[in-house]
Amino acid sequence: MSDLLGIALRFALYLDLMLLFGLGLFALYGLKASERVSGVVLNIKGWLAGTAILGVLLSMASLLVMTRAMSGEQAWQALGPHVQMMLWQTELGLTWMLRIGALWVAVLAVMTGAAWPTGSLWLATWAAGVALATLAWAGHGAMSDGALRVWHLMADSAHLLAAGAWFGALAAFGLLLLPGNTQDIAPVRSLARALTGFEVVGAVLVAVLIVTGVVNYLLVVGATLDGITQSTYGILFSLKLALFGVMLAMAALNRFHLSPLLLRAVETGEQAMACRALRRSLSLEFGAVLLILGLVAGLGTLGPMSSD
Structure with a gap:
């Protein structure tokens, strides 16, 4: 308990x-x-x-x-x-x-x-x-020694900050997409501008997450995939990667389809359908984030390749 x-x-x-x-x-x-x-x-x-x-x-x-x-x-x-x-x-x-x-x-x-x-x-x-x-x-970064410990903690901190920036952006978009905010065109214009501005920020965050994620894996597990599907740690880590892939797919959908759709809808004043589609997509992405955080909370209590 x-x-x-x-x-x-x-x-x-x-x-x-x-x-x-x-x-x-x-x-x-x-x-x-x-x-x-x-x-x-x-x-x-x-x-x-x-x-x-x-x-x-x-x-x-x-x-x-x-x-x-x-x-x-x-x-x-x-x-x-x-x-x-x-x-x-x-x-x-x-x-x-x-x-x-x-x-x-x-x-x-x-x-x-x-x-x-x-x-x-x-x-x-x-x-x-x-x-x-x-x-x-x-987390695991504090378990290293010497210079390795410093690099591990720096990578862990950067990973946390990038994840927090992405999660906060999703939450902000979700708040801006609340039905009460999308009835007027002014808040929707702010949302469309923010989505466009997030394109560069989002790309940087994804790069930081991938690089620090690889570094953390190498520091915790090592340069090997042996036994990754035979341990609790490995299975949870694999699920985390799969959910991250889902997030990237939803982010790509938002970037290349739903955000341009919203921009066009803003120009015509018919934003309701575009807002509903974007709301559904962000809800799925937000759900993936929550599952990832749950897995991370559990992974932090396990040793590398732990079976318990």
Whole structure:
């Protein structure tokens, strides 16, 4: 039960921190300066503050569950000394405190940034990126030694940030495609422009994901495919690759068919059908992302080629 709880909390943290970072980043490259004011196009302030605060709560719960598992102490009320030791005497604890500090910086930046929406977004997104990158220390990257450890953590962090940017963009497109937003032409024009602007960003993110994914595989498993279908780790990893392929296919459909369809529909004012088609496609891509995050949460608890 504790293992399942730990995996569930890992999944929730991935989901929450990627959404926090990805939405903030999207607002910077996908929206005009006037649209970054919360409520003009998206409720940026509410989403960023909410996910940052939720990230603090999830991190606290994750620390307690992890400390309980590592210490062997079964009584929750007796975890105090173990938590203190975890925080101040382990690298994992130090990165946890860094995450909490970064999340509160994001909250304060968003809540006090009405007079400087773009500046507060930059600060909140930077802090969210730091918080997201700290999750690398709870994965396989932290198990390496020496210079290899540095390279592994850098690759893991880059992979997390690229995944968060992609996930946040999907979430932003989904919010812009809500039925209430697509009845008027102005929000749809903003959506069409953002989709066009995401073409270059999306290509860069895919390249980063592929390169860092290959690097992480080589560092965790090695330059071999032996036994990849005979272990729990290998099977989950293969499923992750298959789902990533589905995401790439849906992204290509959006890029080469549905986005141009929406642009043409905007010119004629008949955007309803194009919005419905794009909404269905993004829903499938979003579902694939959720499944991938669930697999990643489980993979992080397994050793390479583990059968358990």
